[in-house]
Structures are given as structure tokens and as C-alpha cells.
Amino acid sequence: MHDESNEVTAPPIVITDPDADRYHTFGYISWWQQEVVRRATILVVGAGALGNEVLKNLALMGIGNLLIADFDTIEDSNLSRSVLFREGDRGRRKVDVAAQRVKELNPDVNVKAWHGNINFEMGLGVFRHVDAIIGCLDNREARLSINRASWAVNRPWVDGAIQELMGIARVFWPGQGACYECTLTDLDYQIINLRYSCPLLARENILQGKVPTTPTSASIVAAFQTQEALKLIHDMEVQPGKAVMINGLTNDVYTTEYPVKVGCMSHATLEPIVALPEATTAKTTLADLLGIAQKALGDTAVLEFDGELVTTMTCTGCGQTFPIFRKMARLYEHDAVCPNCGSRREMNLTHRISGQEDFLNRTLADVDVPPLSIIRARNGNERIYYELTGDKETFLAFT
Numbered sequence: 001m002h003d004e005s006n007e008v009t010a011p012p013i014v015i016t017d018p019d020a021d022r023y024h025t026f027g028y029i030s031w032w033q034q035e036v037v038r039r040a041t042i043l044v045v046g047a048g049a050l051g052n053e054v055l056k057n058l059a060l061m062g063i064g065n066l067l068i069a070d071f072d073t074i075e076d077s078n079l080s081r082s083v084l085f086r087e088g089d090r091g092r093r094k095v096d097v098a099a100q101r102v103k104e105l106n107p108d109v110n111v112k113a114w115h116g117n118i119n120f121e122m123g124l125g126v127f128r129h130v131d132a133i134i135g136c137l138d139n140r141e142a143r144l145s146i147n148r149a150s151w152a153v154n155r156p157w158v159d160g161a162i163q164e165l166m167g168i169a170r171v172f173w174p175g176q177g178a179c180y181e182c183t184l185t186d187l188d189y190q191i192i193n194l195r196y197s198c199p200l201l202a203r204e205n206i207l208q209g210k211v212p213t214t215p216t217s218a219s220i221v222a223a224f225q226t227q228e229a230l231k232l233i234h235d236m237e238v239q240p241g242k243a244v245m246i247n248g249l250t251n252d253v254y255t256t257e258y259p260v261k262v263g264c265m266s267h268a269t270l271e272p273i274v275a276l277p278e279a280t281t282a283k284t285t286l287a288d289l290l291g292i293a294q295k296a297l298g299d300t301a302v303l304e305f306d307g308e309l310v311t312t313m314t315c316t317g318c319g320q321t322f323p324i325f326r327k328m329a330r331l332y333e334h335d336a337v338c339p340n341c342g343s344r345r346e347m348n349l350t351h352r353i354s355g356q357e358d359f360l361n362r363t364l365a366d367v368d369v370p371p372l373s374i375i376r377a378r379n380g381n382e383r384i385y386y387e388l389t390g391d392k393e394t395f396l397a398f399t
């Protein structure tokens with residue numbers, strides 16, 4: 001990474017007027033480059049206890065663009081650990097309030113709030129267009145989603161975890177040291193698989209463990225996470241695959257290195273990714289994209305989705321067939337109930353588009369593909385990953 005010929009040309013230290021520049025003191029830090037910080041785009045997943053602290057830190061440092069992702073709303077129990085939330089915010093979306101408070105802290109920072117489920121609802125291309133991802137999560141499933149996305153598009157991410165007075169902060173970088181999935185044990189997989197034991201989600205938030213945390217452990221771990229992200233955007237040395245372990249009871253702080261797991265399922269980078277600047281989920285149809293794929297890979301090329309798409313449901317009682325076109329992972333038990341007769345409806349699924357379908361004129365949005373997705377086209381062993389890059393301008397619009 002480092003060019004030996006440039007080793008003596010450290011960036012000049014810029015000292016500005018303390019009255020006129022809120023970043024004045026950062027100018028005294030030899031390696032700090034406010035322009036690098038201002039140009040950076042960081043995705044923060046989770047706007048809970050850790051997310052609040054991370055966002056506060058990033059805002060104070062003047063990070064240029066913050067994409068804040070969360071699916072939750074504020075309840076009073078969040079107030080004891082969330083510096084950005086106020087009593088009157090009850091019931092509001094965490095992302096909206098967090099974005100508003102970040103703007104209040106530092107109007108220089110551009111923000112975008114995204115309300116949704118990171119596991120199924122965010123296009124993979126979004127990860128490709130950020131400089132780093134910070135995971136501020138309380139469950140393994142979302143961490144695993146970020147980890148696989150990070151590997152797929154080769155972006156670093158910073159994980160944080162807290163419980164009582166204990167904390168962990170760690171950087172994962174595809175191809176450098178262990179990844180998050182390398183650290184998972186059989187028990188971890190069992191906990192993750194709870195969710196998939198039934199085809200449809202039995203109830204929401206099945207995995208939302210209520211982990212006891214404190215504002216102090218949140219701020220300690222979030223501070224480490226933010227510093228690691230700051231180093232990443234400055235191209236400074238980090239220690240991927242190693243964890244900073246913090247025990248607030250004994251005041252032990254140490255690092256530990258995880259072994260790389262042979263055959264780890266996360267170790268897959270999409271190659272090649274082809275950006276389609278004209279393609280958007282709202283306008284591009286399945287027929288359009290399949291046409292592009294077949295032009296490149298031959299007439300027998302197909303499009304493949306990672307998860308199952310429920311195309312229709314057929315009622316076992318009254319026999320009626322209903323168009324659905326939603327990812328199975330986003331459907332709940334109650335979605336299977338027939339609105340006519342109350343019987344259970346059977347799902348008709350697909351994950352492959354070959355050109356024989358009778359719904360090829362549907363747009364990608366109409367078949368539940370999120371903005372800036374990356375879709376696999378395949379013919380035999382040949383693959384191309386197409387990114388719906390036309391969505392970038394609207395989806396990654398920071399204000």
C-alpha cells in the first residue's frame with residue numbers, strides 16, 4: 001500500500017484560525033487530513049447505544065457523508081444510553097432522529113437516513129460505494145450479513161459489541177486475517193439458525209436479545225470503532241482479524257488474534273462486478289437485464305437471486321392464485337393467510353430468471369430488488385455481477 005518513494009513527504013500540518021474553524025485543533029495532529037475526513041462516506045449500521053456514540057464522534061470529526069441504517073423506533077428504555085435521543089422522541093424512527101441530531105451537532109456533515117432491515121433490504125452496491133462500514137449491532141445475524149457484504153464487494157468494516165462493562169472492537173478486512181464468520185462457533189450458528197427453522201418469520205425481532213449495556217461501555221467501544229474507521233479512511237495501518245477486548249470490571253484491555261477458518265462461507269468476492277450506470281430498479285425490467293446478460297454471456301444465460309422470490313401464492317381453500325413478488329425472507333406468517341377464506345396459501349418460488357417467465361416486463365423494483373443491488377448473471381461457470389449503478393444518484397443522495 002505504501003509507496004516507499006513518498007515516505008518522507010508527510011502532508012503539511014495546516015493551522016487554521018481557532019475562532020473561525022471548528023476543526024482547528026485537529027490541524028495539530030500530524031497525520032490528520034480534514035479534507036480526507038470531509039470526503040469520506042461511512043455507513044453506520046444500527047442507531048442504538050453504540051450507533052449513537054459512533055455517530056456523535058463522526059459528526060464532531062466532520063466526516064463528510066454519513067449513511068445511517070436502522071429499522072427500529074425509539075422507546076424510553078433507549079434514553080439511558082443514547083446521547084442523540086430526547087424524551088420527546090418516543091415512537092420516532094431512530095434513523096430520522098439520529099440524522100437530525102447529527103446535523104445539529106455539525107451542519108457540515110451530510111446525512112442520509114435509511115430505515116430498513118440490513119439483512120434483506122439493502123442493495124449490495126451500497127456497500128461498494130462507501131469507504132468503511134461501522135457495525136453497531138446487537139445480533140449475530142446482522143453482523144453476518146455485513147460481513148458477507150463486506151467480502152462480496154471488498155470493503156472493510158468495524159464491529160463493536162458491548163455487554164455490561166465488557167466490550168469488543170475489531171476491524172475486518174476481506175483477505176486480511178480472520179473475518180467475522182471465522183470467529184463464529186457452532187453455538188453461534190445455532191442461535192442464528194433459530195430464525196430459519198420456519199420458512200416464514202413467525203414473529204418480528206425473534207433474535208432481538210435484550211443485552212444489558214451501559215452508556216459507559218457504549219462510549220468506550222464506540223470510541224475505538226470510530227478511531228479505527230478514522231485510520232481506515234486515512235489509509236493508516238489497522239489490525240484486521242484482531243480484537244481489542246475491554247474488561248471494565250478488572251480494567252484489563254488486551255488484543256487477541258482470531259484464526260482464519262478454512263472453508264469459511266464468507267470468503268467470496270464478486271468478480272467481475274460490472275457497473276450499469278443507466279440501470280435502475282425503478283426503470284430496468286427483468287427482460288432488459290436478462291438481455292444485457294445474454295449479450296455478454298450467450299443466449300442461455302440466466303439471472304439468479306440470492307434468496308427465494310415468492311412469485312405467487314395459491315390458496316389451499318378457495319384455490320385462488322395471488323401475485324406476490326416479494327422475497328420470502330421479508331414475508332411473515334400472517335402473509336400466508338388467504339384474504340378471501342382464511343385458509344393457508346402455498347408459496348410458488350423462484351430464484352432464477354431464464355426468459356421463460358410470464359413476468360419479464362416487471363421492473364426490478366416490482367420483484368422486490370432493492371436500489372443499488374448487484375445481480376448475478378450466469379451461463380454455466382461464467383458469471384458477471386451487474387450493479388444497478390443508476391440508483392446511486394438517488395439512493396446515495398446526502399443532504
Ligand SMILES: [Zn+2]
Nearest residue numbers: 179181182264
Ligand atoms: Zn472468514
Ligand SMILES: [Zn+2]
Nearest residue numbers: 315318338341
Ligand atoms: Zn382462499
